[in-house]
Amino acid sequence: MSKSRGNRHRRGKPAVGDNARETVENMDEQNPVLLMFKEYSSQLDDKHDRYERIVKLSRDVNIEAKRIIFLLHNINTDIEAKKKAVIEEADCRLQALVSNSFKAIARELKGQDGYQYHRAYSNGLQEFIEALTFCQFLKDDSIEPWTAINDSFKYHDDEHGGYQLLFPQYDFILGLADFTGELMRRCINTLGVGNVSECFKLCNFVKYINAGFLGLMAPGNKELSRKAYVLRQSLAKMELVCYNIQIRGSEIPKHMLISVIESTDVNAEEDEGYF
Amino acid sequence: MCTPNQIVVDIFSPFQEYINSEQDVREEIRKIMKDIEKPLREIITVLQVIHHEQNNGKMGEACMRARDIFEEVRQGYDALDKIVPPGQYYRYNDHWRFATQRLCFLAALIVFLEKGILINKETAAQILGVDNKCNIHLDLEDYLMGLLNLASELARYAVNAVTYGDYQKPLQISKFVAELNAGFRLLNLKNDSLRKRFDALKYDVKKIEEVVYDLSIRGLTQGSCPAEPTN
Numbered sequence: 001m002s003k004s005r006g007n008r009h010r011r012g013k014p015a016v017g018d019n020a021r022e023t024v025e026n027m028d029e030q031n032p033v034l035l036m037f038k039e040y041s042s043q044l045d046d047k048h049d050r051y052e053r054i055v056k057l058s059r060d061v062n063i064e065a066k067r068i069i070f071l072l073h074n075i076n077t078d079i080e081a082k083k084k085a086v087i088e089e090a091d092c093r094l095q096a097l098v099s100n101s102f103k104a105i106a107r108e109l110k111g112q113d114g115y116q117y118h119r120a121y122s123n124g125l126q127e128f129i130e131a132l133t134f135c136q137f138l139k140d141d142s143i144e145p146w147t148a149i150n151d152s153f154k155y156h157d158d159e160h161g162g163y164q165l166l167f168p169q170y171d172f173i174l175g176l177a178d179f180t181g182e183l184m185r186r187c188i189n190t191l192g193v194g195n196v197s198e199c200f201k202l203c204n205f206v207k208y209i210n211a212g213f214l215g216l217m218a219p220g221n222k223e224l225s226r227k228a229y230v231l232r233q234s235l236a237k238m239e240l241v242c243y244n245i246q247i248r249g250s251e252i253p254k255h256m257l258i259s260v261i262e263s264t265d266v267n268a269e270e271d272e273g274y275f
Numbered sequence: 276m277c278t279p280n281q282i283v284v285d286i287f288s289p290f291q292e293y294i295n296s297e298q299d300v301r302e303e304i305r306k307i308m309k310d311i312e313k314p315l316r317e318i319i320t321v322l323q324v325i326h327h328e329q330n331n332g333k334m335g336e337a338c339m340r341a342r343d344i345f346e347e348v349r350q351g352y353d354a355l356d357k358i359v360p361p362g363q364y365y366r367y368n369d370h371w372r373f374a375t376q377r378l379c380f381l382a383a384l385i386v387f388l389e390k391g392i393l394i395n396k397e398t399a400a401q402i403l404g405v406d407n408k409c410n411i412h413l414d415l416e417d418y419l420m421g422l423l424n425l426a427s428e429l430a431r432y433a434v435n436a437v438t439y440g441d442y443q444k445p446l447q448i449s450k451f452v453a454e455l456n457a458g459f460r461l462l463n464l465k466n467d468s469l470r471k472r473f474d475a476l477k478y479d480v481k482k483i484e485e486v487v488y489d490l491s492i493r494g495l496t497q498g499s500c501p502a503e504p505t506n
Contacts, residue, residue, distance in 0.1 A: 037462065116364075176286070209282060
């Protein structure tokens with residue numbers, strides 16, 4: 001990118017049409033229009049560069065969050081000690097994201113209007129919320145409210161003083177909607193190892209979240225309604241799982257249930273890939 | 276274990292409040308934008324006089340009138356400054372971005388008609404009344420978008436100026452837009468709306484050059500303006 005930019009400067013006088021070329025050649029370096037635009041150019045570059053830096057940081061967050069989610073999906077063994085170790089590791093890596101990548105983003109945003117750059121890191125932030133709520137849920141069967149998470153994005157260091165990452169509540173709720181997709185996946189997986197009570201627990205939790213979404217009045221927010229739609233689809237799959245457990249649970253061994261359900265119409269379709 | 280009530284109370288109620296207060300702010304902004312868009316359209320109408328007939332007196336009058344109407348615009352932005360929360364300009368700027376771009380274009384057109392020079396960002400901000408405000412300012416890209424709109428209007432102006440016999444105007448416009456074009460080429464534009472709009476600038480440049488070519492091939496560019504034979 002910097003290379004092409006260098007080329008553009010090296011080209012010197014800009015290329016224009018025949019008649020206009022004469023005008024441009026008569027323009028000297030002190031031409032007020034050119035001087036004006038040079039200043040605007042550096043302002044624009046500054047904005048675009050900052051935006052790109054934030055996008056990069058956000059992509060790092062996104063990848064790491066997906067890996068943490070993948071790690072958390074591995075807790076299907078009933079060995080309590082191993083489960084604990086995995087959650088601890090996930091917790092640790094989530095904390096690292098907060099104190100490294102998000103801190104770097106917050107520092108870029110210091111003294112800026114965060115909303116100007118919000119789109120650059122919104123994706124990473126939502127993926128992070130997905131991982132964080134998943135981890136919290138596996139740990140305590142509950143999730144923290146927005147305010148608690150928002151507080152963790154407050155930073156302070158001697159060099160820069162106090163600053164905070166802009167964390168709109170929309171990102172929290174949208175991340176939460178993605179999180180229910182993970183619960184659906186987990187529900188199917190736990191069924192595979194025959195853990196029936198876990199399925200009911202997960203299904204109920206998603207039902208509560210769905211109830212919350214149904215109660216929202218958010219006119220004209222497409223992103224929100226799209227995610228609520230996906231959420232309802234996940235929930236339908238889970239409800240079908242619970243139904244099958246209830247009705248056929250006594251007929252066949254528990255670990256065989258998964259094949260029964262998969263042969264009906266529940267395909268745990270991946271809505272996004274893992275890294 | 277979470278109870279359903281707990282989830283609604285802890286998670287969704289605060290979010291609903293957040294949405295509601297945002298909607299309230301947006302409603303206020305929409306009201307103010309109506310007060311800004313009305314004078315905006317009036318100014319556009321007033322300045323259309325440049326396409327009708329050559330009459331420098333009328334043009335000066337139109338500019339004065341337009342500047343008067345801009346007072347209403349400034350009042351609108353004053354009100355907007357009071358509504359937009361500190362540091363949240365870009366949260367809501369979808370509401371006023373388009374109007375601001377049009378107003379920048381109109382301010383630039385007035386300055387071009389009066390003085391023949393390119394308006395700078397500070398002057399544009401002053402005419403719009405968004406300079407030295409706490410919570411709102413003139414976004415650089417909105418200002419640049421306004422300049423690109425100006426080039427399109429001037430291309431039309433060049434054609435109509437020839438129709439009513441002013442053969443000098445297209446030359447002035449040609450030089451002006453060439454400088455503007457050269458200026459824009461100093462910018463490293465991203466692949467965004469500004470870049471797309473800038474890509475259309477070359478058609479305006481071409482249009483104006485064709486007009487100048489038509490004039491020069493007929494020897495009409497020097498001292499043969501029928502409206503002002505002495506020139």
